[in-house]
Amino acid sequence: MKSKITPSSISASFQWLESDDGISFKNDNDLIPVSAVDIVRIEFKGQKDLLGNSIAAKPSDHLPHVKFNRFPAKMFLTLKMPLSNSGKPFLETCLQEGKQSWHLEVFPKRDQILIDGQWFPLLQEQITEISELLRIYELPHKGVISLRQCLDLLRLESDYLKVAKVDLTTVERKKDCETTYSALSDLLSEYGFSATLYPYQQTGITWLRRVSNEGLGCILADEMGLGKTVQIIALLTLFKSHWKLPALIIVTATLMENWRREFLKFSGEMRVLKHEGFQRTGFPSVIKEYDVVVTSYDTAVRDQGMLGILNWGFIVLDEAQAIKNPETRRAISIKSLNRKISIAVTGTPVENRLGDLWSIMDFACSGLLGTRKQFEALHTNSEESARRIERIVTPLILRRRIADVADDLPEKIIISQCVNMAESEIQQYEELRQQIADEYGKSATLVSLIKLRQFCTHPFLLDEQDTVDLVQCSEKYVRLVEILEEIFDQQQKAIIFTSFTKMSDLLVADLTKRFSIPCSQIDGRTPVSYRQSLIDTFSAITGTAFLVLNPRAAGTGLNITAANHVVHYNLEWNPAIEDQASARAYRKGQTLPVTVHRLFYPNTVEEVIDDRIERKRRLADAAVVGIEAADGDTEDIARALTISPITK
DSSP states (O other): OOOOOHHHHHHHHHHEEETEEEEEEETTEEEEEEHHOOOOHHHOOOOOOEEEEEESHHHHOOOOEEEEEEEEEEEEEEEEEETTTTSOOOEEEEEEETTTTESSSEEEEEEEEETTTTTEEEEEEEEHHHHHHHHHHOOOEEOOOOOOHHHHHHHEEEEEEEEEEEOOOOHHHHHHHHHHHHHHHHHHHHTTOOOOHHHHHHHHHHHHHHHHHTTEEEEEEOTEEEEOOHHHHHHHHHTTTTSOOOEEEEEEGHHHHHHHHHHHHHTTOOOEEEEEEEEEEOOHHHHTOOOOEEEEEHHHHHHHHTTSSOOOEEEEEETGGGGOOSSHHHHHHHHHHHHHEEEEESSOSSSSSSSHHHHHHHHHHHTTTTTTHHHHOOSSSSSSHHHHHHHHGGGGEEOTTTTTTTGGSSSEEEEEEOOOOOOOHHHHHHHHHHHHHHHGGGGGGGEEEEHHHHHHOOOOGGSOOOTTGGTOOOOOHHHHHHOOOHHHTTTTEEEEEEEHHHHHHHHHHHHHHHHHOOOEESTTTTTTTHHHHHHHHHHOOOOOOOEEOTTTTSSOOOTTTTTOOEEESSSSSSSSHHHHHHHTTTTTTTOOOEEEEEEEOOOOOOHHHHHHHHHHHHHHOOOHHHHTOOTTHHHHHHHHHHHOOOOO
């Protein structure tokens, strides 16, 4: 109950004073709160009475250093989102009047506030609404909040919430990365992980761990060439003994062996099972003995019943755009599997429409974007919808482009990727290998292996079938198309090297039609005088284009810095030829790191070639090795004629 103030007491001892809660007045020894409405009326409208008593002075008469504002300032919450994904979201309560704003150290409990020498009335509805938000979501009025709390706020779309994206300076990011990753580095070493990581990869691992610790899923959407695989391997290594649950990695069939080898390379103590083929286990108890299980999308669908019995610590989807259509059996089956954390790995989270992102995020963090029906009702396939969605999903998507982290990268990124053969390819290859071994025996030469190399390039080089799509007969060609899809999605250019003229013709005919983009080819049939004009035309094209080149005909002398991707579709016996070919794009004038993609089939003649190249690089540089060096031929030929993709 408010005190009764008499005229005599006011005239004798009345005084306006500043207090922690705004402006009050002192009557004798009592400090008495006054409402903001009364202060506005007395200060600006000439009101002379308060609670039935006359007022001799306005607040500004006693407090001349305070600026009194007649109209309420707007109070709201500011959610500060770090652009780098390395920092944590920070919440502040703010006050704004015109273009001036203040961060509130103490949340106001009354309908007025005094800040930096200015007094403002506040709307009670703002105080009530913000207080309720803070209470419901257990938020501080100022400070670091969890990602889960951050997501709750972003989905509110409240009038009392502003989202501010803040970026650290390069120095601050580097310091933050070093500080947050240092402890993880010791743990990773202890668990057997060994890799030299770039700062952005260290940031990615730190972010992945933080999201996982909060029980949330996410999308790792780094551009191709930035090492998404090694970041996932590091994360799974960190959690190996944390939950004592196996991790399931679902990939395109072509990349299963590549994942196994990457684990062996970076985290050799992790027990990895390739779950594939007719001899795969049907017993969950067997799977539980492994730390990581790698399987294909098709096998995951076929074995949904058995895989669904298990509780997985992580389920990781590589090339997660494979579930962009939520109506497919593939998407439905995979989303039904039990897991603690879901991670989608994709360089293209949105390929054609926003619904692609909904389906992938529905796997990674189910419910974040509502049901599919709710999503489609709220969001059309427009830029405005994309901006609204981006605000919600940003905390759970990590997207870095090569251009963004170019300062951290070497000038040339080499990605050697082994691609699994299909069962039909394995049988055909094995028959051909046995035939050549029987025919040539110990008298075989490198030339004797040409048919094996041609088959690995594409079976059509030995037996072309006009009615069959190229992707139906070659898993390596499937992988090439996947790589090009991502390159062309980024509006970048590529050079594809192949030794075989027939393959060059097949690539130009098929890829030009498949992607509807410009293409030229240079091989031994192309007049030397005409080659530079083809390069000039290619370089002048704005946007996407590609060249198909023979590494011997176009591997020297040409400057093709318009392309920042090089694909060695089939490997050469000598590293000098490969290096000179890569140097067409990786040379003076190139403004971006060049990504070199090397594709080969494991346990075939191509693996022998890959091993030979690496051996020669270790022994000497290309100039010393020479183009026609023959050392080691006998051993390589013998191995090429005995190594088999059937061998497990």
